[in-house]
Amino acid sequence: MKITITGRKVSLRDHFKDLAAKKLSRFDRIFDEDAEAKVVVTVLKNRQTVEITIRSRGIFYRAESTADEMNVALDNVIDALSRQIRKNKARLEKRIHISAISDTFQELPEDREEEPDEYKVVRTKHFFVKPMSVEEAILQMNLLEHQFFMFRNQEDNQINVVYRRKDGRYGLLTPDGE
Numbered sequence: 118m119k120i121t122i123t124g125r126k127v128s129l130r131d132h133f134k135d136l137a138a139k140k141l142s143r144f145d146r147i148f149d150e151d152a153e154a155k156v157v158v159t160v161l162k163n164r165q166t167v168e169i170t171i172r173s174r175g176i177f178y179r180a181e182s183t184a185d186e187m188n189v190a191l192d193n194v195i196d197a198l199s200r201q202i203r204k205n206k207a208r209l210e211k212r213i214h215i216s217a218i219s220d221t222f223q224e225l226p227e228d229r230e231e232e233p234d235e236y237k238v239v240r241t242k243h244f245f246v247k248p249m250s251v252e253e254a255i256l257q258m259n260l261l262e263h264q265f266f267m268f269r270n271q272e273d274n275q276i277n278v279v280y281r282r283k284d285g286r287y288g289l290l291t292p293d294g295e
Contacts, residue, residue: 118145118152118171127160133187140195141169147202148173158187167191169198178202246276254279255287 120141122134137156144154152173159166167190168181178201182193248271249257258266258279265280270291278290 118142118148118150118154120154120156122156123158125157125159127158127165129158133158133191136188137191140191143195144171144198144202160187165190167194169194171198248274251277251279251289 118141120138122129122137141154141156144152148171152171155170155172157168159168163185164183165185165187166181166183167187169179171178178198180194180197180201182190182197184190184193246267246269248269250271254266254268254277257268258264258281265278267276267278269275270277275292277292280288280290282288
């Protein structure tokens with residue numbers, strides 16, 4: 118797995134970089150060597166946030182944690198990624214190395230809650246997708262008091278989604294040709 122470690126508003130020590138690489142190496146048996154892991158560490162007012170995104174074969178796993186100590190946040194993120202992978206174990210077995218997943222999670226205790234084998238869609242909603250600008254879509258989302266809003270971007274006629282981020286700002290999802 119290729120690992121990229123970036124520090125925002127902080128100079129990362131080699132000890133932390135080695136520790137992050139060592140903790141991420143437990144996933145080497147699950148993901149192939151083409152997998153990419155991006156670790157971003159941000160420090161704001163004595164709060165240290167660690168965010169890890171793993172990309173492999175079009176599947177993304179992302180976790181983020183904020184704590185007083187960088188190492189604690191790293192441990193929390195690694196645990197969250199383990200839970201995500203364990204939760205999606207059945208789907209991963211179809212796409213990734215079957216034996217590696219079994220070996221990796223054999224020593225980890227199972228969550229007490231049973232995860233469904235299938236995700237169930239309980240409601241389907243159809244609506245007209247109106248061409249509009251990104252600003253209009255954000256305004257419409259805010260008027261509806263939703264966390265996201267799908268619309269057709271009038272600039273490129275593509276379906277886009279605007280969403281409200283945890284920090285109160287907005288994000289835009291656009292389709293990619295890949």
